[in-house]
Amino acid sequence: MPKDESEFWISVDLIPNNHLFARCSYDNSYKGMCIESFVSKKLMDSHNSSYGVYDSNTIMPFLAVKLDNSSSSTQTHLIRIQRSSNFSGTMYFTISMGERLKKGHGVFKFNGIAKNPGNSTLSEAGRDSSVLSLDLSSSTKIPDKAIVTTIDTEGNQSPSQGLVHHMILPNTIEKWFTSKYSNSKSGSYNININDNIEVKQIWSFKYNTKAAAKSTMSNVSISLNWQYDIASTGYHSF
Secondary structure, eight states, rough: OOOOOEEEEEEEETTTTTEEEEEOOOOOOTTTTEEEEEEETEEEEEEGGGGBBBTTTEEEEEEEEEEEESSSEEEEEEEEEEEEEOOOHHHHHHEEEEEEEEEEEEEEOSSSOEEEEEOOOOOTTTTTTEEEEEEOOTTTTTTTTOEEEEEEEEEESSSSSSSEEEEOOOOOOOOEESSOEEEEEEOOOOOOOGGGBBBBSSEEEEEEOOSSOOEEEEEEEEEEEEEEEGGTTTTTOO
């Protein structure tokens, strides 16, 4: 940016359902520098270096703004870089763009053994086992605000029985989900990203059996696929 100019503009066309970010390199002498994004003259996002810089302790500090087009048509976004009033010389910076929405996967093990006394009354509803819990709310392996896309569970029932369904509970919504198919070893669920279930929380597991004999289930694990926005992780990928 020449020393006699106060701002720098870029126009970007986003196709429908694009979720991007614009990144601008930064120098410590530019304190007060600002990057903003607009749609139809409406301010959508901004980042002023006076309030913090991403990767400030590295050799590549930067500012960033979100660019979202959730409409059904192409949208024009304007990006503005504003000069700091503290710096009057020629400013040098680079601007790049990238996808914000990333995918991840993790497998986590429940501690303990779920015990089922058996469906001795032969109830059509079956009999639930004891409950196992798994706290993922502080896991450093999962990005903040990651949203579940699919869930599967596995476990070893002894003795193995038919008419067994795995059940999973994300504790923040207090609703038990029952596996789609009867299988003592695994469960898959009608859960997708539209349910907006966060990964980082406490999860509970139990299983239901219609068999009369008692049983146990050990080595229970949950396999989670998720999607996350790197704007929630300081623009870092996991």
